[in-house]
Amino acid sequence: QWAASERLTAAADILRTSPQASRWAELVEDMSRSAPETFYSIKINLHEALACWEDPGILARMAPGRSPLGDLDPAALVRNSDRLMVIARPSGHAIPLVTSLVSAVVEAGRQEARRALAQGGRLDPPLLLLLDEVCKVCPLPQLPELVTDCASQGIVVVYALQSLEDGRTAWGPTRFGGMWSATNCHLVMGQVSSAETLRDLSDLSPTVRIEDPREARNARGERLDPVVRYERALTTDELAALPALSGIAFYGRRPMRLDMPHVASPQSEVQAQALASKAAWLRWVTEHQSPQAMGRGGDEED
Structure with a gap:
């Protein structure tokens, strides 16, 4: 409702109820006083960011206390050396939620790394962030800085891009340039x-x-350099x-x-593991899909 209103005063009032978000409330109020053209652009971006909540399947999974899977604790995930697999459609409505989830895990990892550094160590075992199609699935705002200083924290970052232009679009030429240079x-x-x-x-x-040889010769008949x-x-x-x-x-x-010709071979171990992983994922989806998502057929976001 507040996102559809003419101004953003309701959003500012909600943020002001939390001590941690008081400065955000001031920022929202400043945005609401922007020029009409600027405010219209802000509302468009706001609608895109909140579009994921129009999906009943996502809403059922993300609403507090309504998910049959329980809550995810990023700090416990890092401390227990657990594994988290996140799957999402590139550029889908769930991208803001996926980015927020992975960002929370990253920040939990950095906090654990700071504790370890304070004691003269580092994360052990290291935290591996394997980010495929990161620009389109999970464009972490802090990724350039994370790549730059993660080596000393026990955090290993592996990321994949379709092109370098995607990285420049996601983080800007300067920040992505530093991230690209810091990649080992x-x-x-x-x-x-x-x-x-x-x-x-x-x-x-x-x-x-x-060196390109030349057929020409000098006056003494010697081949030129x-x-x-x-x-x-x-x-x-x-x-x-x-x-x-x-x-x-x-x-x-x-x-x-x-x-890597072995990857394409039907008898390869890589192919066997990929097929087994896909089958396990489909079984998990069948067992854990909510009734709302099941009723929507193939439109759900994973």
Whole structure:
């Protein structure tokens, strides 16, 4: 109701009831006094952020005390070295909720890491954040800073992007540039199509000296010195020509070529584990889906 109102005073009043959110209340009130064009843009973004609550299945899962699975404690998850798998549709309505959930786990991990550092140690075992399609599924606001300083905290971050442009769009060119530079190992899989991404990836490879021989000779009949030029060890054309099950790992001074034909083999262990994982997930969904979600067929967000 407050999101649909002309002003945001009701939202500010709600936030003011919590000591931790009093400054947010002031921020909301400042936004409500913006110019009409600015306020209209704010309302559009607000509607997109709250669109997930229009889904009855999501509402049933997220409402306090109504979920049959109970509440998730991010701090306990980290302390107990548990595993959390989060699955969501890229760019779906549930993305703000997915991002909030993962962000809470990340912050719990950082708090545990700070406690460990205060005692002269680090998180043991480390906290692994495996973030596939992170820009479209879980665009964590704090990810650039996390990648920059996570190594000393016992937090291991592995993230995957479709293109570098996605990262610049999600976090801005400057913050993503720092995040990209702080990444220790870059793995490029085949079939990259973005020209800008290919140029940036080519720049990761070292510069090599190439000598082009010349057929011309001097007056004494001696062959002239070769023409010397310098170029990247991996050109954009070479990177673009990588097949689907191949990749280049940029780690250390020399890039490494990786081929993974075993992944496509029906008899491979990777395929067997993937099929077993999918079957286990489908069984879990069948057992735990709420009646509301079951009635909606295939439209639910996971």
